[in-house]
Amino acid sequence: MRGAAILAICGSVLLGQPALAERAAVRLGDHPGHGRIVLDLAAPDIPYWVEEGGDGVLLRLGAGVEPELPGTRRLPRNLLTLERAPEGLRLTTRPGARLRHYRLGNRLVLDILDAAPAAPSATATASATTPAPASATPAAPAAQRAAEARLPTPPRPPATPPRNSRAAEAAPAPAQAAAAAPPAAAAPPAPATPPPASAARLNTAPAAPEPATAGLPLRTVPGEGARALLLPVPAETGLAILRRGDTLLLVLDQPHALDTAPLRGDPVFGGLRAETLPEATILRLPLAAPAGLQARRQGPNWLVTPGPGPGRERSILAEPEEGRVVLRAAAPGRPVPIADPETGLPILVGTVREAGQAMPTARSLAQLDLLPTQLGVAALARADTAALRRVGDRFVLSGLAAGTASPDPGAEAAAMSRLMELPNLEPGPAQERLRAQQSSIAAAPPLARMPLRRAAAEGMLALGLAQEAQAMIRLAFQEDPRASTDPRSLLLHAAAALMAGRLPDAQGLATASLPGNDEVTLWRAALAATAGDAAAASPGFASTLPLLLGYPESLRTRLLPLAAEAMVEAGETSAARRLLQAAGDRPELTLARARLAEAEEQTDTALSLYATVINGRDRLARARALRRTAELRLKAGTLDAAGAAAALEAALFAWRGDSEELGTRLRIAALRGTAGDARGALDLLKETAETYPDRQEQIRPAQEAALLQALTQEPPTVAVALYEAQPTLLPRDERGAEALAALAERLAAMDLPDRGAALAQQALDRVPAARRPAFATRLASLRLAAGDAKGALETLDGTPATSEETLPRGLLAARAKSALGAPAEALAILRGLGTPALPALAALLAERQDWAGASDALLALAAAQPEDPASPQEVLRAAAFAALGGDAARLSALRAAWLEKLGTGPIAEAVALLTADPVRGLSDLPRLQRELNLFRGFPNKLDAFRTAAVSSR
Incomplete structure (x- = not known):
């Protein structure tokens, strides 16, 4: 009953109220x-x-x-x-x-x-008090209003008044x-008309003064090395100078009507524009970085001189406290709020009345960013609670949440040129800052979002959200055409892609559209190190080390190991040691310390550090430590090539699927080849090629080397099978032809001349024209050994002869002619070859039982080369051929000409016996006995010649 009563009362109240x-x-x-x-x-x-x-x-x-x-x-x-x-x-x-x-x-x-x-003028002032006609009102173009309001172009209203009686x-x-x-x-x-007192109380800000003239004319005066801009303002006027994009902002803390017309045509200050606010004056000077301005006092006036950078005699240091930041300055001026030309957010500017005071480095908080200045202080406010006020000799930034601004790593880093603004914050304040940025993006028009998106992407990259940062800056590319040519946005996109592992998108770092400053050098070095080019990456890392050490923690965690290992691999051990000392005891740098110890030949220390990495949780670092341990033990001699290959196989499965595994596989194959296991290397490389079909260009050289080694080391029949299983791996050059020719000769030695001739023909098809005569001679020899004398002659006739191949080709041609039943042509060829062909000529004549001709050929050979150790044997053979022919006169002449030259020894004794007078009576029986004993020993000596002949094939 009580619930029904309540419902009835509520219903009556709702029905009695008007519509919501x-x-x-x-x-x-x-x-x-x-x-x-x-x-x-x-x-x-x-x-x-x-x-x-x-x-x-x-x-x-x-x-x-x-x-x-x-x-x-x-x-x-x-x-x-x-x-x-x-x-x-x-x-x-x-x-x-x-x-x-x-x-x-x-x-x-x-x-x-x-x-x-x-x-x-006074006339113009008087005319301004009368209402201007409607046609004289400078209405903004419709397209401009639509772009500013994020609304469609307003339609023209009807001429009749709206219906609001x-x-x-x-x-x-x-x-x-x-x-x-x-x-x-x-x-x-x-x-x-002047408002009443009630309206004056509502309008708390005083109106800007109304000068009687167009303003004080600005002019330049001679300065130190260049023309300087003279600002004719009172001595109590403070000044601040800061850069936003390609524009330098000069902020005066008092309103002054300044005329910039006299500066038109000046090479530096010609683009200066002045804007008078109720409480300040802003001068905007288009001047691209790294040019800057140096301000000093000249009497009561300010004198601004262009230079390569701002003067930094005294830095205004930020002292973070709980909920505020204190900025101590000498003679601080008045705080001035201005609108940021890049983001539209307020910039709280603190002017100074003495020169030489600036904030050289940036600092970041969740609610604001302390901007680098060339004079004075400036803070980009991202929250409505931020406020800047002067308290005595200092500025105080209040209304901030708890959080610590992390400064850059020192003066050396501050002197380096940057392009991005990466906030170095704790995760909590950084997330709060990112939420504020996203709210600003949602409230801004599309064509005003580019700086906001860029700042948000920088915050995401600083937090380690590389994929999100790249997506954010790509939205800027799609919305605003200026982003596609903005160097800061391009660098941010490429850096985020690199941190996200998207190397194709990161190639924008290599383009010439980025300025040549220190931060671009750092990220180009990171790209080279990621691609494995340590030699190109090391100089960039070494020159930008202070800048890297000042990066946010998430980026340092990724980039410091990359930089340290690249410098160690490139031999820059001193720079690597400096990095490791400055970075402190970080677990992710243990592998780099181990590599540095290895480079400095501290084997025990390196192995101990590698063991620490192997027992850690980083899988990639563990795989690299396993590989380096095996290499170090191989270098120290505690492992051979086969043992190192087996140790690396354990690292093969520690990390799969990228260039790290591919490098390990190639190294294992090389170690197997060194250990003599060419077939094992070839099998591993075949599996690798199937696993990485897109890396054929990198794998193919190792496969070719392994197959060439297998063709040389394996038995001929196994080598032939390996070649026939994968003929495309054999190099299509002289290396492959030489391997096939050698394999063909090994097959011929195994009484397989037909298989050898077929491989030799394939070798001949692979060699260049300059090497074809030599390979043709080898092919002809194999064909002749296989009984194909006609094919041997065709091979010789099909390729032109060179001076080096004249003798071997002639000998082969003579043998082929003799085999084909043309001994006369063979003898003519041999006689035309001269002295080198005399042994072959003697052998051919002996086959035809022309003992006298064979004997003459051998004696001519011995006479042509008397100092040759083989000459006595040629004389002995000549004597034997003469004895077989029964030519006593020839034997007698041979004895007279050569026996004395041969001296003593077995060969001289044999020649003496062969050339002695024939047996005529019983007195010659002892000599006959000696001759018989001598000839009985010939078979054993001839066996040695036959063995040597077989071995030489």
Whole structure:
């Protein structure tokens, strides 16, 4: 019963109330020339009224519409207050700001235009007090308004007033006319008369002074080595100088009307532009990095000189405390907030009144970034709570969450040129900073998001989120054409791709579009080291080591081992030792320390460190440690090649699937070849080629070397089988031809001349033209040994002869002619070859039983080379042939000519017996007995000749 009563009461209350109000979301933004308020209405015909009075502007909406202000908001620069009113919104604008309102579909847009610049003359000032005609209003182009508001081009409203009858009754006449006029043609409100006291209390910021002239003219004066810009400002005016992109910002903490017209045409300061704010003056100078400005006092004025970099006599150091950062400076000026030309976010600038004070390095916090300056201090605010104020002799940045800004590693790193801004934060503040950046991206127009996306991608890369950083910067490429040519964005994209392991996308580091600074050098070295080119990577790492040591922790964890191992492998041990000492005792650097100990021949220390890595949890480092341990033990002699190959096989399965495994496989194959296991190496390489089909160019040389070794070391029949199983692996050059020819000769020695001749023919087809005569001679010899005399002659006739091949080809041709039954042609060929062919000529004549001719040929050979150790044997053979022919006169002449020259010994004794007089009686029987004994020993001596002949084949 009690529940039913409650339901009844609630129902009566709900039924008695009017319909629920429709909420209209309110979005705020800052744009060049105006601030903007956009209300998302439920329908395009909801009426609205704009009432301007001394106490501000009241925006009244139709019944049932309730504006919903964002919880965390930063007001546009021309808006002092914005609050909900009972019927809509109440806002207070800065003095001189103008309001423009119009519809775009179901959106209501209110633009608070900047105050018009001061009139240059009294006449112009007087004319500005009268309302300008509607046609004279410089309306912004429709396309520009659409790009700024992220809205479609506004359509021209109808000429008739909108249907809001209550506006005609309630609004004053000026407001009614302003609401009824089309936005594109509506005249801006006339400058208001001095507001009453109530309005003055609302407008807390004082109006900018109204100079009577166009401003103080700026000029250059002679400086130290170059023309200097003279800023004629009072002595109490502070100055700050900082760079944003390709523009240098000079911020004066007091409003001054400055005329830059006299600087037109100046080579340095010709592009200077001045903007006077209510509380400050901003000078913008387009000047590309690394050029900078040096400021000093000249009397009460500031003198700004261009130079290669800012003067850093005294650095303003940041002292992080809980919830704030203290920046101590000599003679600090006033804090000035300005809009960042890159991101649109506020920059809190602290000016100084004495020269030589700057922040040379950047620091990062979750809510802001301390920017490097050339004079003064600057902080890019990312949260509404950040504030900069001067307290005595220091600036205080307050409203910050707990977090520590990690400075760069020192003056050496600060002097290096950078392109990216990588925040060095703890994970918690870094995540908070990233969330703030993403909110800024969502609220910005598409063409204003590029700097915001770039900053967010840098934060992601600093956190180790490489894939996310690359995706974020690719969105910038798709949205904004400027990103595709922005060197900072290009470097960020390539670095993120490298850290993500996407080497094709990281090749952008090698392009010439990136500037040649230290940070680009560092990342190019990282790319070379990742690709395995330690020689190219080592100089880059060594020269940018301080910059690397100042990177965020997630990047150092990845890059420090890569740099240390590359430098050790390239022989830069001193630079590697310096890196390891500066990096401290980090577990990921244990492998690099082991490699350094190995390079310094500290074997025991290296093996101990490798064992530590092997027992660790890093699989890749473990695989590399296993491989280096085997190599070190092989070098020390505790393992042979076969043992090292077996040890590396354990590392083969410790890491699979990339170039690390491929390198290990190739090394195992090489060690097996060194150990004499060519077949094992060939089998492993065949499996490797099947596993890595896209690495054939890298595997093929090792396969060719293993097959050549197998053809040389394996038995001929096994070698032939290996070749026939994979003939495409044999090199198509002289190495392959030589291996086939040698294998063919080995087959011929095994009484397989036909198989040998077939392989020799394949060898002949592989060799270049210059080597074909030699291989043709070998092929002809094999064919002749196989009984194919005709094929041997065809081979010899098919290739031209060289001077080196004349004798062997002639001998082969003579043998072939003799085998084909043309002895006369064979003898003619041999006689034409001269002395070197005399042994073959004697053998051919002996075969034809021309004993006298054979004897003469051998005696001529002995006479042609008397100092040759083989000459006595040739004389003995000549004597034997003469004895077989029964030519006593020849024997007698031979005895007379040669017996004395032969001296003593077995050969001389045999020649004497052969050439002695024939047996004529019993007195010659003893001599006959000696001759018989001598000839009985000939068979044993001839066996030795036959064995030598077989071995020489």
